[in-house]
Amino acid sequence: MDISSKRLITRSVREAAQALLAGQLVAIPTETVYGLAADATNPKAVASVFALKGRPADHPLIVHCSSAAQAWQCVQVVTPAARRLADAFWPGPLTLVLPRSAAISPAITGGQASVAIRVPDHPLTCQLLAEIERPLVAPSANLFGRVSPTNAAHVQDEFPDTPLLILDGGPCDVGIESTIVDCRSDASVRILRPGKITQQHLIEELGAGCLEAAAGTPVRVSGALPAHYAPQAQVILLAASELGSWCESHARAALPTLLITTAPPPREIPAGINWYSVSTDTSQFAREMYALFRRADRESCQRIVVELPSVEGIGLALRDRLQRAAK
Ligand code: TXA
């Protein structure tokens, strides 16, 4: 099928399934962010994901499955911790790292002996995975190192010159990428990338004893590179208490800026600064954050000044993404 002559945004799961089975890439909605999907069993299709994203070959891809049963075929052993977490949180925004089975090519895992797997929770993608009866690799559908897309238009903006079929599932509910948990060892389960599923959620399932601090990861996680999730504008993070003096000292510097805070800044907003009010509810902020980054770039803002979100719930993961974007 030549998709260059067709409508590129579709709501048809059948059309997306046919394209994937023909070895093409399709952008798919998930509850976290949009993914750039390819048939995980087709080496050429997997290679074209790396090529289109500009992603180095040693940065592994997440394998998306229709069920835990399908996910377990991708791994050599299912540790009790992995089973508990899958029972509790799949389908959902949790990715598990386990030793890969022979069913998963090392090209997917960046040559590593482990594979990252997840069962996503979006109605269209669940239907799609059930229909094609094979796993899909899907990194976030953005150029390497840039901001993840949270709606179909973002994906189109990211790849304007590529005839890429996009399965439009509306805006993503979570808005930032899944939590990644290394559960190869029951004795030391480790969060490699924070997300909506928090350390507290994991402790409730596994007990505190087996959770290790996130530092010193022996596996490569591209989202863990210091500079990642970055808009073109410079990102500056400020505590709420610093906003007043920031506005005062920047009153005369006319750099176009997007200011994102939960309450009106205590001082008059200087000229050239667009103020956007976000919810104190961190889940709501997460839904909007990447769209705000994109808006700042579209409006040629040179700076995005963001009030540090609270650490409640998904807030810790928001801080993680903001801090990486600020590097
Ligand atoms: O929410 C998400 O996880 C989204 C949606 C589309 O599912 N996907 C996503 O994929 O964020 P990507 O490729 O942008 O980020 C995948 C992360 C990277 O940080 C990668 O290094 C890590 O998963 N990863 C993949 N395989 C791994 C492995 N075997 N061991 C450790 N980390 C791995």
Ligand code: MG
């Ligand atoms: Mg990504």
